[in-house]
Amino acid sequence: MALTENAAAERRKVRSDSGNNGEDPSQEVLTALRRIIRATDLHSKRLAREVGLTTPQTVVLQAVRDLGEVTSGQLSRHVSLSQGTVTTILDRLENRGLIERYRSASDRRVVHSRLTRQGRALLRKAPPLLHERFIEVFGDLPAARQRQIIKTLDEVAAMMGAAGLDAAPLLDSGASAKRER
Amino acid sequence: MALTENAAAERRKVRSDSGNNGEDPSQEVLTALRRIIRATDLHSKRLAREVGLTTPQTVVLQAVRDLGEVTSGQLSRHVSLSQGTVTTILDRLENRGLIERYRSASDRRVVHSRLTRQGRALLRKAPPLLHERFIEVFGDLPAARQRQIIKTLDEVAAMMGAAGLDAAPLLDSGASAKRER
DNA sequence: CTAATATATTTTCAACTCAAAAGTTTTCAA
DNA sequence: TTGAAAACTTTTGAGTTGAAAATATATTAG
Structure with missing residues (x-):
């Protein structure tokens, strides 16, 4: 009996809810995120043009600087990128002579990366991220x-x-404990 | 005496030199954003595997549904993606028979897109974005x-x-000089 | 009418991204 | 010792992304 009235009331409430187009809140989150992501893309492209380093390249280069001799697995966790992605970025940085890679003597599966003089110099010009x-x-x-x-x-x-991904690397700063190999 | 004016200078001074231990707040924003962006990437890949549509594809498909017969320029502005990006996504959707494209009769430069029956059907399964x-x-x-x-x-x-970037930069020359046509 | 200009879209290019497969090297068990 | 499994990294495949160049069409000035 009251069903039709309830439906009408509900519709009215939804429609007059807020000034915007009656969007579902999750939708608004999505839209805001897309604009944020686009802004970062545009900024990265601009950096590439003006400074010669994209945002991901800079992030990885800084991570190499901060972590010292570092494996790509550590880098991957530190910068929240997959291992494959880190590899391709390191490829580019290596081709430009900004980093060096070399296999570990003790375990030849692992590959270390470290800054070159040029990488350090370029990083000093610190493109704003x-x-x-x-x-x-x-x-x-x-x-x-x-x-x-x-x-x-x-x-x-x-x-x-996205929470769990960086949980492990929290140890990076503190795990300077005893990791003898 | 110049203390108030030095506020900005002080802010900039907060760049840590060698290990960025100090956790500059902008850095934390950047880290949070990277994790958010990564989470959306991972979700999009998962959707592609499980539903057959990536996030951008779904967003564009929904926009076509909501806007009806729509040009790629309109789509580009609506979904916050560049025109070229929208074109490649429309290509994929068209190849799968989810949309149709056809040139406008009145102005043959413009290309309209509209949903096909299959596109409409697939959208009803509404992959969660x-x-x-x-x-x-x-x-x-x-x-x-x-x-x-x-x-x-x-x-x-x-x-x-990212606020008003969509329309404004297109009119770079002359800065909003209004001309009668 | 023709040339210059403006508009709409697509193409090209380089980079980013992840999953999954592939390639090495190490470790471990039988 | 010899495989198998584990640990790392790189490669491959598919998709996204924006800038800039290329196309195609329309409009406007001369």
Whole structure:
């Protein structure tokens, strides 16, 4: 009996809900993410043109700098990219003489990477990995707001199932313990 | 005395030199974004395996459904992808018989796309564009928190320069001089 | 009417990305 | 010792991505 009225009421509620086009909230998340991803792509292409290094190349190069003699597996976990992806990026960096690769003497399966002099020099010119406007605007926010944003982004990453991937490498910084081989 | 003006300079000074231990907040944003982007990539690959449509393909297909007879330029703006990208995705969808393309009779430069029966059928199986876990967890959050998250993501997108990028840069010459036609 | 210009799309190019398969080397068990 | 299994890395295959060049068509100035 009251079914039709309930349906009508529900529709009315949905339609008048917010100023926007009655979008499902997940949809809005998706749209926002797509714009963020596109912005990072555009920025990366611009860096490639102006500085000669894309964002992923820079991230990997910095990781090589920070981790020292490092295997591609460690790199892969550190920068959140698959092993194959890291290999192709290292290929390019090696071809340009920015890094060197060599097999470990003790275990010839593993391949170490390290910066060359040129890689170190190029890295000093430090291409900014985020849009300048972002760095500027973000840096002007109150510290509390900055933390909120980071926390929200981490939450979203966790909700998307990205949590476990970097759990292991947390040891990287602390695992300087005793790893004798 | 110049202290207030040095705020910006101080911000920039926060670049750590050799091991970036200090965890500059921008760096944390970058890391979170990379994990989010990776999660969306992984999800897209999984969809491709299980449903036969990647995320971008689904997004474009849905846009064709929602916009009706649509040009690739309109699609490009609607889904936040470059024109060339949209073309390659439409190529794939067309090859599989999910859409049709045909030139406009009135202006033969423009190409319209529309769903085929099969495209419509496949869309009804609606592959979820976000990780199920995300949809579930996100949906359980209070509505106010959901809105906060969306607002934060939109803010981040805007800070990265992704806000009005679609239309504006196309009119680079003359800067919005209005001309009667 | 013709040439220049503008508009819409596609093509080309280089890079990124992951999964899965393939290739090496090491370790371990029988 | 000899296989088999495990551990690492690279290769392969398919798809996404944007910039810039190339095409095709339309519009406009002279």
